[in-house]
Amino acid sequence: MKLVQTLDELWVLPRPGGSAFAHAQAMFLNVGVEWPRRTLSTNSVSLTHRLVARIRAVALVNRVTARGWSAPVRTIPLVEAGHRKIGLRRRRTSEPSPAAQAFAQIAARVQQRQMNHA
Incomplete structure (x- = not known):
């Protein structure tokens, strides 16, 4: 569409x-x-x-x-929708906090799942 x-x-x-x-x-x-x-x-x-x-x-x-959305909702790929990207940044001079490390691990798992379902 x-x-x-x-x-x-x-x-x-x-x-x-x-x-x-x-x-x-x-x-x-x-x-x-x-x-x-x-x-x-x-x-x-x-x-x-x-x-x-x-x-x-x-x-x-x-x-x-x-x-995660079910009927009566219907999904239709939109040619012009494009893609959004997210990224992680951190200071080179310090180690990431435990929360930042956990977020990076979760983001990597989500990315892997998306690649497997693409």
């Missing part, structure tokens, strides 16, 4: 100010498609799911999130 085909739908979009909103905004701008006319804004994945399921709204969600 192409983004331009969704403009008459009710969209659930992230609230302005965060990286998810910036990603959605960049997607529309990069494709040269106007921002949807009918929108609701939330950063809650749970609320997004309920809105998509109950009022047949449209939302951008990643593959990992979409795997």
Whole structure:
């Protein structure tokens, strides 16, 4: 499906100010498609799911999130969606804290799972 085909739908979009909103905004701008006319804004994945399921709204969600959503929600790959990347940075002059080490291990496991399901 192409983004331009969704403009008459009710969209659930992230609230302005965060990286998810910036990603959605960049997607529309990069494709040269106007921002949807009918929108609701939330950063809650749970609320997004309920809105998509109950009022047949449209939302951008990643593959990992979409795997947990069941009928009546239907996922459709969007050609222009692109990819978001995350990264870890640390100071060279110090060891990461135990929490940072744990986060890095969890992130590596999630990445491996995603690669296995791609």
